[in-house]
Amino acid sequence: MTIEAVVFDIGNVLIEWAPERLYDRLFGEARRREIFAAVDLAGMNDRVDLGEGFRDVIYAFADENPLFRDEIRLWHDRWIDMASPAIDHSVGLLRTLREKGVPVFALSNFGAESFDIACATYPFLTEFDRSYISAHHRLAKPDPAFFALLETNSGLSGASLLFTDDRADNIAAANARGWQTHLFQGPSGFAHALATHGLLTEAEAKP
Numbered sequence: 001m002t003i004e005a006v007v008f009d010i011g012n013v014l015i016e017w018a019p020e021r022l023y024d025r026l027f028g029e030a031r032r033r034e035i036f037a038a039v040d041l042a043g044m045n046d047r048v049d050l051g052e053g054f055r056d057v058i059y060a061f062a063d064e065n066p067l068f069r070d071e072i073r074l075w076h077d078r079w080i081d082m083a084s085p086a087i088d089h090s091v092g093l094l095r096t097l098r099e100k101g102v103p104v105f106a107l108s109n110f111g112a113e114s115f116d117i118a119c120a121t122y123p124f125l126t127e128f129d130r131s132y133i134s135a136h137h138r139l140a141k142p143d144p145a146f147f148a149l150l151e152t153n154s155g156l157s158g159a160s161l162l163f164t165d166d167r168a169d170n171i172a173a174a175n176a177r178g179w180q181t182h183l184f185q186g187p188s189g190f191a192h193a194l195a196t197h198g199l200l201t202e203a204e205a206k207p
Contacts, residue, residue: 001159003180003197005129006097007150009141009165010108011083013184014090015122019075019082027071039065041075048111051135054079055113079114080121089187089207091124093194096204098127106131107150107163109140130154141165142173151177162197164190 011017023032044061055076062072097104106128112135119125132150139146151157158178166184174181182193191205
């Protein structure tokens, strides 16, 4: 079946998402491990991704965990330092697909305010034909309802969609709906997949 749109995750596909790296740099690996083991930062972030207030959630969670209050607040105050840098080859693939007239969508777990910050820092995030951001819909991957939302809204489904994501559980959820998928482990592998599907030539897929 002909692919009619390419669907991108954002974190670790178009921009690096590395909270651990920032905390390691500021506090050292041992302290970072202590913080991450003691408090559920991932759960806190999930609440933001599902539409709760960015600063409100993080600052309240920090107040609930006073031993790590200042460190937790960094998740808000230094967020853009955790969501960096851009993955330039992936950005190039996104733009080349658009230049060739291939629709490109985003399907990403992201907070509403943090997505605005990311768009201001990385203008290519505003270049999608359609963006499906979890906080805007209060749905998040790998919930099948989030994938179904994209299908209903775009009028596309199944093998007409090629989806890339760095998380195996999200890829499995897309596979269950019949989507074509690529587990993102680096831009060169995704570039090869796009060429294999005939969406880009080998030359167009190069950095």
